[in-house]
Every structure is written in C-alpha cells, then in structure tokens.
Amino acid sequence: MHIIWRESANVLAYEAGRLSRVFNQRCPSQFPLAIVKPTTESEVIKAVNLALQHNLRIAIRAGGHSFPVWSLHDHSILIDFGDFKVVEVDERSRTAKVSPGVTSKELNDLLIEKHGMMFAGGHCPDVGLGGFLLQGGMGWNCRNWGWACESVDALEVITTQGESIICSSQQNSDLYWAARGAGPAFPGVVSKFHLKLRPYSNSGFRTSGYIYPCALYKQAFSWALRITPTLDNDTEITVCTRYAQAHSQVCLSVHFVCAKTTPEEAEAALRPVHETRPPGTLSEWYCREDNLGNLYEKQAKANPKGHRYRTDNAYVQNDADVVAVLEEAFLTPPPGKSFAFWSAMTPWSRRELPDMALSMRSDHYFAIYAVWDDARDDELHHSWVQKVMRQIENHSVGTYLGDSDLQKENARYWTNTNTTRLVEICEKWDPEGLMCRYQASCTELQLRN
Ligand SMILES: Cc1cc2nc3c(=O)[nH]c(=O)nc-3n(C[C@H](O)[C@H](O)[C@H](O)COP(=O)(O)OP(=O)(O)OC[C@H]3O[C@@H](n4cnc5c(N)ncnc54)[C@H](O)[C@@H]3O)c2cc1C
Structure with a gap:
C-alpha cells in the first residue's frame, strides 16, 4: 500500500493527496502526517494498524464533501477511500454491498443501467456514501422513503483495534445504532455498507417546476405548504430561492420530483399540483420526462465545484408560521450562486x-448555502448566513449534521438521550480517542448545553 508521509513526500504530491476531492475551498489549514489510499479491506486494516504503531489519530475521507472538511486533521493518518470502489449487487434480494468512497451517482448509474434499481442517495452526484450515510442521509424523496440510513441493513467495520466486524441489528448492535446518524462521531472505520435498493423506472420519472417572482413569495410558499399533506407518496417537494440574473431579482422555485413506474401514474400524481398552483409564474413545466442523470447534472451546476461554501440549517418547529419565519432568509440571498431551500419532511417526520x-x-x-469564489467576500457571506439564521434560531428544534459546518455552539444534532448513548458507545469502541475527535467536540458541546 502506497503511503505518502508528509515529511518525505514531494510537496505537490502531498498537497494533491491532502486536497483530493475536497469540495469546499474554504478548507482548514490542517496537515495529516500520512495519507493512504487503500484499495481493499485488508489495506484498510493495515492503515488502522499503521496509525496504532505510529500513535497517529485516524481521519477518514469518503467523498470529500463534508462542509467543514472533516477529513483534514493535524497529527493524523488520512485514510482516503477514493481508490476503494466496490459495488456488489444481489438482484434477487434487491440489496448491494457498497464501499464508502462510492458516490451517489456512481452507484445509481450502475444500478439503473444494469439492474433497473436505484438507491435514494444524496442529491449531489459526487457526495460519498460514507459521510452521507453515517450522518443519516437526506436522499431522494426523504419525506416518504425515509432517511437513507434506514436502508442500511448492516455494515462492515474495522474497529480501532484493527479488527474486522459486522454490525447489524443482530451483531454489535450498538455500533449499528450509532452508524445511523452519528456522522463524524462514529467510532470506527466503515469498509462496506449493506444497502436495501428500490426499483427504478425511467418511464415513470417526471418533474414539475414553478418559478415565481419574489413578490409572490407568500402565495407560492403557502401553496407548497398547503398541498404537501395530500401530495403523492413518491413525490419530493422542495422550495428554493436564489438571485436570478435573468430577472434581476430573487426568484422562488417550487420543484416536484415524482418517481413512479408509468407516465400515467406520474401524471395522476402531479396533476392536482398543477391545477392548484397560484397564477403569476415566470416560467413553469409540468410532468416533464426526466431521469436521475439529468437531476444530478442540474445539482452539480447548482452546487459548483471550486467554490467557497458556508452552510447552516434548521428543523423548523411544526407549529411555527414557516412562511414568516423563513421570509428574510429566503428573500435575501446575495447576487451570485448562494441559495436557500425548504424540504417537506411529512409524512416521514410524523412516523415512529x-x-x-x-x-x-x-x-x-x-x-442555507452561501456560495462564492473570492476569499475577499468571506465576511459578506458569513454575515448573511449568521444574520438570517439568528432569526430562525428561536423556531429551530434541531440541526442536521450534513448541511452543517459545525460552527454553531448551540447546535443540537441528537436528542439528549441519544447524545448520552452515543458518547457511551464512542467510549466503549474508541477508548483511546484514535478516531479524529470532531465527534468529541459535537457531543461535548451538546452535553454542556
Ligand atoms: C454539494 C453538496 C450537496 C449535498 N447534498 C446533500 C443531500 O442531498 N443530502 C444530504 O443528506 N447531504 C447532502 N450533502 C451533505 C453531505 O452528505 C455531507 O457533507 C457528507 O458528510 C459528505 O460525505 P462525504 O463522504 O462526501 O464526505 P467526507 O468529507 O469524505 O466524509 C465526512 C466524514 O464522514 C466520516 N466518514 C466518512 N466515511 C467514513 C468511513 N468509511 N468510516 C468512518 N467514518 C467515515 C468521517 O468523519 C469523514 O471525515 C451535500 C453536500 C454537498 C457539498
């Protein structure tokens, strides 16, 4: 296994390894002492043993897309899963074993083309399954199909003692519990996820979209909220605002992604939406033939590479006046690529x-995603995010790890009971703190609140 040691490596080769696939250009000045790119599970075990031998902490990179760039730490060995890509599909049981460095798009390209199936992974094509699944995973149609981690049947994990184990509801069930939501607090190295898959049909895959000027914010967003409870079960709904150059103003788009088996079913699902939309759209499309590949392309354009990102988020209280609470956040994105979005989470949010x-x-x-490319604009974008999130704070019941950059001291990533249990599991499986301790800072901060 090739090891890049910082002290002896060529500077350019080291920097290429340090920043490989890192998405956020607002990247911390942290320098691992060694970087390894395993290609097999036994090389992952070797990497963990190397860390033990040299008394180094372990940092992991799967897809490199975490906003705070959790994979970069001083005094660490960085285990980068970028060259370890395994997908083993079992069509009969509709399951797959997948390594963490595989991205949502890579997995779905293969599943759709060869097996007529999909996995409800992340919306951005290049997000790695490792970081995405461990933090829960708000995948396609999360409001109905649930969190992606609910489709994890089991995991293969290398412990901090370098042992390979299986975690499921039957074996090492405490680690299985932690793997579904712990994010960077997970106290081990996942080498494979065992996933449940869904059927996929291009012919029933349709989208509708309605773009409104900011003057119609209240009407359009209230309509989206009103129709959500009666909306079809295979349809995702998102409301997004950004500054639209073509219209010289902030515009609001209400977007529906419908994943049915036939065009007729998709039309039946989207027709009630179309018939009840408020008038005044700047543009719209209804029940358009679409596919996951197209949506990945659009997501990649909306979340461009090579930019600086600052993100934050909130689960807004169910009984809040959501239209009023989010008004400033939605209507003030600065000109450029920044945006804000709301995703309906019902009926999933009401299930056990x-x-x-x-x-x-x-x-x-x-x-909220602030997106820009010049470091001189950092302050402008930080202050926009801070200002609008301060107004939402009083109506927030919690924060999602995925769209968080861990800068908020009072963020609540888990319930208190779950935080306590997670801390106990971390202490049991990683008593020496071998894994890099972003986890300690999140859990400790939360326990102090
Ligand atoms: C453009 C963009 C769009 C996004 N869209 C979505 C979305 O639709 N839904 C959603 O839920 N999230 C979304 N996210 C958030 C994203 O899922 C998280 O940032 C996630 O952490 C990225 O995973 P990664 O593997 O690419 O990141 P990495 O930076 O590689 O990993 C993040 C951390 O996860 C842990 N980790 C990863 N792999 C392992 C492993 N094998 N073993 C142990 N620990 C591991 C480590 O602590 C690691 O540092 C988006 C992010 C971006 C940048």
Whole structure:
C-alpha cells in the first residue's frame, strides 16, 4: 500500500493527496502526517494498524464533501477511500454491498443501467456514501422513503483495534445504532455498507417546476405548504430561492420530483399540483420526462465545484408560521450562486423512528448555502448566513449534521438521550480517542448545553 508521509513526500504530491476531492475551498489549514489510499479491506486494516504503531489519530475521507472538511486533521493518518470502489449487487434480494468512497451517482448509474434499481442517495452526484450515510442521509424523496440510513441493513467495520466486524441489528448492535446518524462521531472505520435498493423506472420519472417572482413569495410558499399533506407518496417537494440574473431579482422555485413506474401514474400524481398552483409564474413545466442523470447534472451546476461554501440549517418547529419565519432568509440571498431551500419532511417526520442515533426532525427542513469564489467576500457571506439564521434560531428544534459546518455552539444534532448513548458507545469502541475527535467536540458541546 502506497503511503505518502508528509515529511518525505514531494510537496505537490502531498498537497494533491491532502486536497483530493475536497469540495469546499474554504478548507482548514490542517496537515495529516500520512495519507493512504487503500484499495481493499485488508489495506484498510493495515492503515488502522499503521496509525496504532505510529500513535497517529485516524481521519477518514469518503467523498470529500463534508462542509467543514472533516477529513483534514493535524497529527493524523488520512485514510482516503477514493481508490476503494466496490459495488456488489444481489438482484434477487434487491440489496448491494457498497464501499464508502462510492458516490451517489456512481452507484445509481450502475444500478439503473444494469439492474433497473436505484438507491435514494444524496442529491449531489459526487457526495460519498460514507459521510452521507453515517450522518443519516437526506436522499431522494426523504419525506416518504425515509432517511437513507434506514436502508442500511448492516455494515462492515474495522474497529480501532484493527479488527474486522459486522454490525447489524443482530451483531454489535450498538455500533449499528450509532452508524445511523452519528456522522463524524462514529467510532470506527466503515469498509462496506449493506444497502436495501428500490426499483427504478425511467418511464415513470417526471418533474414539475414553478418559478415565481419574489413578490409572490407568500402565495407560492403557502401553496407548497398547503398541498404537501395530500401530495403523492413518491413525490419530493422542495422550495428554493436564489438571485436570478435573468430577472434581476430573487426568484422562488417550487420543484416536484415524482418517481413512479408509468407516465400515467406520474401524471395522476402531479396533476392536482398543477391545477392548484397560484397564477403569476415566470416560467413553469409540468410532468416533464426526466431521469436521475439529468437531476444530478442540474445539482452539480447548482452546487459548483471550486467554490467557497458556508452552510447552516434548521428543523423548523411544526407549529411555527414557516412562511414568516423563513421570509428574510429566503428573500435575501446575495447576487451570485448562494441559495436557500425548504424540504417537506411529512409524512416521514410524523412516523415512529427506528431505534438509531439519528433523532432530530420536524415537518420543515430549511438549509442555507452561501456560495462564492473570492476569499475577499468571506465576511459578506458569513454575515448573511449568521444574520438570517439568528432569526430562525428561536423556531429551530434541531440541526442536521450534513448541511452543517459545525460552527454553531448551540447546535443540537441528537436528542439528549441519544447524545448520552452515543458518547457511551464512542467510549466503549474508541477508548483511546484514535478516531479524529470532531465527534468529541459535537457531543461535548451538546452535553454542556
Ligand atoms: C454539494 C453538496 C450537496 C449535498 N447534498 C446533500 C443531500 O442531498 N443530502 C444530504 O443528506 N447531504 C447532502 N450533502 C451533505 C453531505 O452528505 C455531507 O457533507 C457528507 O458528510 C459528505 O460525505 P462525504 O463522504 O462526501 O464526505 P467526507 O468529507 O469524505 O466524509 C465526512 C466524514 O464522514 C466520516 N466518514 C466518512 N466515511 C467514513 C468511513 N468509511 N468510516 C468512518 N467514518 C467515515 C468521517 O468523519 C469523514 O471525515 C451535500 C453536500 C454537498 C457539498
């Protein structure tokens, strides 16, 4: 296994390894002492043993997309899963064993083309399954199909003692519990996820979209909230605002992704939406033939690479006046690529949750993405995010790890009971703190609140 040691490596090769696939250009100045790119499970075990031998902490990179760039730490060995790509599909049981460095798009390209199936992974094509699944995973149609981690049947994990184990509801069930929502607090190295898959049909995959000027914010967003409870079960609904150059103003788009088996079913699902939309759209499309590949392309454009990102989010209280609470956040994105979005989480948010670490939720998920490319504009974008999130804070019941950059001291990522249990599991499986301790800072901060 090739090891890049910082002290002896060529500077350019080291930097290429340090920043490989790192998405957020607002990246911490942290320098691992060694970088390894395993290609097999036994090399992952070797990497863990190397850390033990040299008394180094372990940092992990799967897809490199965490906003605070959790994979970069001083005094660590960085285990980068970028060259370890395994997907083993069992069509009969509709399951797959997948390594953490595989991205949502890579997995779905293969599943759709060869097997007529999909996995409800992240919306951005290049997000790695490792970080995405461990923090819960708000995948396609989360409001109905649930969190992606609910489709994890089992995991293969290398412990901090370098042992390979299986975690499921039957074996090492405490680690299985933690793996569904702990995010960077997970006290081990996952080498494979065992996933449940869903059927996929291009012919029933349709989208509708309605773009409104900001003057119609209240009408359009109130309509989206009103229709959500009666909306079809295979349809995702998102409301997003950004500054639209073409219209010289902030515009609001209400977007529906419908994943049915036939075009007729998709039309029946989207027709009531179309018939009740408020007038005044700047543009719209209805029940358009679409596919996951197209949506990934659009997501990649909306979340461009090579930019600086600052994100924050909130689960807004169910009984809040959501339209009023989010008004400023929605209507003030600065000109450029920044945006804010709301995702409907009902009916999932009202269902009984499986017993797992992931525990924060409400009917309304709101996230803000400040996107820019010049470090001189950092302050402008930080202050926009801080200002609008301060107004939402009093109406927030919790924070999602995925769209968080861990800068908020009072963020609640888990319920208190789950935080306590997670801390106990971390202490049991990683008593020496071998894994890099972003986890300690989140859990300790939360326990202090
Ligand atoms: C453009 C963009 C769009 C996004 N869209 C969505 C979305 O639709 N839904 C959603 O839920 N989230 C979304 N996210 C958030 C994203 O899921 C998280 O940032 C996630 O952490 C990224 O996973 P990664 O593997 O790419 O990140 P990495 O930075 O590689 O990993 C993050 C951390 O996860 C842990 N980890 C990863 N792999 C392992 C492993 N094998 N063993 C142990 N620990 C591990 C480590 O602590 C690691 O540092 C989006 C992010 C971006 C940048």
